[in-house]
Amino acid sequence: MNDSDIVQDFLAESCENLDRLDRELVSLEKNPKDPAALASVFRTIHTVKGTCGFLGFNKLEKVAHVGENLLTRLRDGQLTLNPERTTALLGMVDAVRQMLKEIASSGQDGEVDYPELRETLTRLQTPVEGDAARAAATVAPPAPVEAAATTKKEEIPAPEPAAQTRAVEAADGSGKKSGDSQREPARVKIGGLLVEHGAAQAEDIDVGLQEQEKGDRRRLGEIPVASGRAKQEEDLTAIQVQEAKPGDAPAETIRVGVNVLDKLMILVGELVLARNQLLQISNTVEDASLQAVSQRMNLIATELQEQVMKTRMQPIGNIWSQFPRTVRDVALGCGKEVGIEMEGKETELDKTIIEAIKDPLTHLVRNSVDHGIELPEVRVKAGKPRAGRLILRAFHEGGQVNIEISDDGAGLNRERIRQKAVERGLITAEQAGRMTDREVLNLIFLPGFSTAEKVTNVSGRGVGMDVVKTNVERIGGNVDVQSVPGQGATVRVKIPLTLAIIPALVVTCSGERYAIPQVNLLELVRLDAEKAITAIEMVHGVPVYRLRGRLLPLVYLSRELRLAEGTRAGKNDDSVNIVVLQADDRQFGLVVDEINDTEEIVVKPLRKQLKTLKTFAGSSIMGDGKVALILDVLGLAQRSSVVGEARERTVSGKSAETAETAGDKQTFLLFAGLGDSRMAIPLSTLARLEEFPISQVEMSGSQWVTQYRGQILPLVRLAVVLEERRHRVRALEAPPAPDSGPIQVLVLNHEGRSFGLVVERILDIVEARADVKANATRPGVLYTVVIGERVTEVLDIPAILRGADSGSTQAGLTMKSAGVAN
Amino acid sequence: MAHTSQFCTFYLDKHLFGVELKSVQEVIRSLDVTRVPLAPGVVSGLINLRGQIVTAVDLRRRLELEPRAAGLPAMNVVVGSEDGAVSLLVDEIGDVVEVEETSFERPPETLRGAVREVITGVHKLNERLLLVLDTEKACQMTEEAVAAGQ
Numbered sequence: 001m002n003d004s005d006i007v008q009d010f011l012a013e014s015c016e017n018l019d020r021l022d023r024e025l026v027s028l029e030k031n032p033k034d035p036a037a038l039a040s041v042f043r044t045i046h047t048v049k050g051t052c053g054f055l056g057f058n059k060l061e062k063v064a065h066v067g068e069n070l071l072t073r074l075r076d077g078q079l080t081l082n083p084e085r086t087t088a089l090l091g092m093v094d095a096v097r098q099m100l101k102e103i104a105s106s107g108q109d110g111e112v113d114y115p116e117l118r119e120t121l122t123r124l125q126t127p128v129e130g131d132a133a134r135a136a137a138t139v140a141p142p143a144p145v146e147a148a149a150t151t152k153k154e155e156i157p158a159p160e161p162a163a164q165t166r167a168v169e170a171a172d173g174s175g176k177k178s179g180d181s182q183r184e185p186a187r188v189k190i191g192g193l194l195v196e197h198g199a200a201q202a203e204d205i206d207v208g209l210q211e212q213e214k215g216d217r218r219r220l221g222e223i224p225v226a227s228g229r230a231k232q233e234e235d236l237t238a239i240q241v242q243e244a245k246p247g248d249a250p251a252e253t254i255r256v257g258v259n260v261l262d263k264l265m266i267l268v269g270e271l272v273l274a275r276n277q278l279l280q281i282s283n284t285v286e287d288a289s290l291q292a293v294s295q296r297m298n299l300i301a302t303e304l305q306e307q308v309m310k311t312r313m314q315p316i317g318n319i320w321s322q323f324p325r326t327v328r329d330v331a332l333g334c335g336k337e338v339g340i341e342m343e344g345k346e347t348e349l350d351k352t353i354i355e356a357i358k359d360p361l362t363h364l365v366r367n368s369v370d371h372g373i374e375l376p377e378v379r380v381k382a383g384k385p386r387a388g389r390l391i392l393r394a395f396h397e398g399g400q401v402n403i404e405i406s407d408d409g410a411g412l413n414r415e416r417i418r419q420k421a422v423e424r425g426l427i428t429a430e431q432a433g434r435m436t437d438r439e440v441l442n443l444i445f446l447p448g449f450s451t452a453e454k455v456t457n458v459s460g461r462g463v464g465m466d467v468v469k470t471n472v473e474r475i476g477g478n479v480d481v482q483s484v485p486g487q488g489a490t491v492r493v494k495i496p497l498t499l500a501i502i503p504a505l506v507v508t509c510s511g512e513r514y515a516i517p518q519v520n521l522l523e524l525v526r527l528d529a530e531k532a533i534t535a536i537e538m539v540h541g542v543p544v545y546r547l548r549g550r551l552l553p554l555v556y557l558s559r560e561l562r563l564a565e566g567t568r569a570g571k572n573d574d575s576v577n578i579v580v581l582q583a584d585d586r587q588f589g590l591v592v593d594e595i596n597d598t599e600e601i602v603v604k605p606l607r608k609q610l611k612t613l614k615t616f617a618g619s620s621i622m623g624d625g626k627v628a629l630i631l632d633v634l635g636l637a638q639r640s641s642v643v644g645e646a647r648e649r650t651v652s653g654k655s656a657e658t659a660e661t662a663g664d665k666q667t668f669l670l671f672a673g674l675g676d677s678r679m680a681i682p683l684s685t686l687a688r689l690e691e692f693p694i695s696q697v698e699m700s701g702s703q704w705v706t707q708y709r710g711q712i713l714p715l716v717r718l719a720v721v722l723e724e725r726r727h728r729v730r731a732l733e734a735p736p737a738p739d740s741g742p743i744q745v746l747v748l749n750h751e752g753r754s755f756g757l758v759v760e761r762i763l764d765i766v767e768a769r770a771d772v773k774a775n776a777t778r779p780g781v782l783y784t785v786v787i788g789e790r791v792t793e794v795l796d797i798p799a800i801l802r803g804a805d806s807g808s809t810q811a812g813l814t815m816k817s818a819g820v821a822n
Numbered sequence: 823m824a825h826t827s828q829f830c831t832f833y834l835d836k837h838l839f840g841v842e843l844k845s846v847q848e849v850i851r852s853l854d855v856t857r858v859p860l861a862p863g864v865v866s867g868l869i870n871l872r873g874q875i876v877t878a879v880d881l882r883r884r885l886e887l888e889p890r891a892a893g894l895p896a897m898n899v900v901v902g903s904e905d906g907a908v909s910l911l912v913d914e915i916g917d918v919v920e921v922e923e924t925s926f927e928r929p930p931e932t933l934r935g936a937v938r939e940v941i942t943g944v945h946k947l948n949e950r951l952l953l954v955l956d957t958e959k960a961c962q963m964t965e966e967a968v969a970a971g972q
Contacts, residue, residue: 562859607906608905609862613860616858619868621873627868627875628856
């Protein structure tokens with residue numbers, strides 16, 4: 001290992017240590033007498049100091065040294081930690097961090113040696129009021145404590161094993177730390193603890209030690225207890241403190257450079273592509289062994305992809321861990337008292353996403369403290385506790401990660417937001433009057449919006465929330481805010497788990513393929529040539545389509561991309577394919593020549609020559625080895641002015657949409673069930689609509705199944721699960737009639753299983769009020785509701801699945817007996 | 823013996839150009855190019871180089887030469903650049919030549935236009951001149967080029 005390796009290791013380790021120091025100092029401030037935390041802080045600083053002295057970073061050493069001096073006196077109980085000292089120590093952490101940065105970039109610890117900081121730290125070593133009592137109580141530090149401390153001190157400079165550090169985050173040295181790498185100090189000696197807690201006198205411990213040496217098998221703490229020189233409960237407390245230190249066996253992990261993982265991820269991406277190609281070939285070649293191999297390869301590649309993705313996952317606690325410090329600094333700065341709580345720290349996200357959301361989240365947290373939580377006096381007047389609460393919550397939901405930042409502050413003042421927005425000219429007074437509460441709240445995400453009365457150095461500069469929104473949307477997420485006046489506000493950020501491999505819809509336009517990220521996709525509409533002529537209407541030369549009663553602006557991809565018109569070769573009809581997309585808060589229809597398929601694609605960023613193109617989010621290699629561009633839906637919408645650059649149009653255009661989400665309306669997929677009866681399922685339960693030729697339907701036992709996306713998809717027929725029991729058996733036995741037409745299948749996911757519901761005909765997607773409903777008339781039906789003036793049965797998916805499961809077992813038995821009879 | 827360096831040479835509209843051999847990853851025949859709509863004109867498109875997506879820059883367009891005659895397939899000279907590999911589309915590949923440093927000269931002052939921007943100088947070979955291409959500059963999009971594509 002050469003010098004620069006040592007420096008690199010020193011940097012990586014010190015950065016982790018410093019981040020831990022931030023947390024520990026803040027928690028120490030709340031509980032200044034925690035000896036374990038003090039010891040740990042001391043140890044960390046000592047390590048940094050020792051190593052940088054060894055490596056010749058003298059300025060750094062000087063700063064660490066004064067910090068250590070102060071800490072020594074704190075640890076020895078001569079001084080107590082007060083906010084001033086905490087601030088100075090945190091200042092020292094910042095200075096050390098700054099110098100480490102300097103070392104990372106230039107190899108030197110910089111020009112500045114922080115004389116003021118050192119002076120402050122030195123000055124703070126003089127006992128002030130409040131220190132005296134404690135200092136007096138421990139006049140002469142008893143021998144065992146000293147012994148414990150010195151041995152610890154000696155052990156320190158040896159680098160700690162990286163065992164408990166998560167492999168992923170470690171090695172790039174840029175200050176990533178890990179939430180679970182809390183390396184606690186070595187086991188504190190019980191004797192020292194007892195003395196420190198005032199439970200026993202040093203001489204008692206000495207006596208105890210001598211007893212033990214003579215062969216007394218009792219625990220050290222029990223000896224003074226037995227001889228009546230210490231209280232038993234105090235002994236037990238000390239034991240608890242001692243056992244709280246995780247002395248667990250080190251987890252089996254190794255440090256791996258992030259670049260290695262990135263490379264691995266790229267290679268897996270390639271493998272996924274190669275797999276796609278192989279699958280395509282194997283489908284065209286009639287070779288059973290090739291198909292078997294490619295299926296196996298398919299499974300392995302999928303598994304590998306998952307595992308590699310996992311290595312890039314990091315708990316969100318990694319970025320949260322610095323928030324206690326942020327909150328402390330901001331709260332102190334504006335004279336507030338704020339406690340921070342975290343739930344779901346272990347929720348994992350892809351590394352790239354973690355990095356991307358760090359700044360937006362920090363901003364939101366600062367905002368909550370600065371604007372949300374009131375001053376202590378105001379809170380007390382309002383009947384709330386002095387200290388405000390800031391709650392961070394993270395959890396997985398539907399393939400996305402939700403992050404909530406809630407405070408119990410004053411909430412957002414809707415009237416003031418309305419007023420400000422009008423004042424700033426962001427909306428007209430008339431618009432403001434029409435807006436719902438939710439819309440008003442979301443005004444804070446408009447650029448140039450800020451209600452802060454006074455501009456603090458924290459927030460209120462009119463930039464911020466819109467940047468938060470833009471940054472979150474850039475990675476495919478969205479932000480929403482809710483607030484109850486007087487009780488607080490909650491900002492909810494939803495983001496995808498990963499960015500590297502995404503499901504996308506592949507479309508063709510002017511002979512080129514383009515991929516559209518599935519997150520932006522709402523639905524697909526296909527208009528026949530005849531219908532298209534009348535269905536597409538013009539508003540001042542702008543094409544629109546009436547989608548369920550609302551006007552959907554249409555954007556022609558070929559025009560937006562300036563592709564040659566009339567090269568629709570290979571397109572056999574004049575039907576119009578509309579891809580309904582969501583960009584920001586607006587919907588629009590993208591007209592393309594052909595809609596191909598959905599595919600998992602590996603996103604590759606565009607090189608700098610093409611970075612300026614806002615219409616593309618990246619590129620990807622398709623199954624046939626050709627390159628396809630990935631459309632950036634937001635960029636495309638901006639280009640075609642569906643979404644104004646500054647989003648001014650979102651405000652006026654949103655009313656209709658939000659009104660209906662606010663009401664009791666629900667969106668249903670309407671289809672024809674048995675006979676001509678109308679049935680529906682809530683659209684949210686639907687994964688996909690498919691059509692299979694009857695030849696693809698196979699029998700597994702008595703169950704209709706089909707091969708779908710490399711899986712076996714059980715097909716559930718309504719006729720089977722809903723009909724009377726006596727008809728059921730007969731219906732089950734029937735294999736699909738070979739001459740019947742293709743079947744319409746609704747692909748549904750339930751509790752992690754996919755299954756297809758075979759229906760007669762898919763009718764429409766409709767919005768209906770679900771509050772006018774009657775009870776179900778038969779099992780498998782949730783309730784009946786009137787949709788489009790017809791009574792419609794809304795299906796109970798779990799019940800149907802249960803029916804299908806029991807049905808197939810029963811049918812299997814019937815089939816068997818039938819076989820015997822033959 | 824003076825220092826020598828090796829150049830991979832290629833032709834563009836009868837001019838002989840060269841790039842330092844050590845910056846060349848590989849030379850391949852024409853590949854399927856995916857057009858990038860709205861991109862600067864000099865970007866011919868994207869190609870799949872064994873799983874790596876590489877931007878193809880049409881040097882004829884970069885040097886403001888006449889477009890390549892229809893039916894004449896371009897050759898790809900893949901070079902490493904700051905920002906990953908870039909493929910330079912050229913007419914025809916020449917030999918690898920070894921030149922002495924002493925034969926190098928700065929481009930003539932009278933040389934103007936796009937060519938001036940992208941060559942670092944000229945090597946005087948026995949029978950003709952070798953224009954030394956600055957690959958970084960060649961791949962750089964001028965502001966106008968970007969604007970033209972928008």
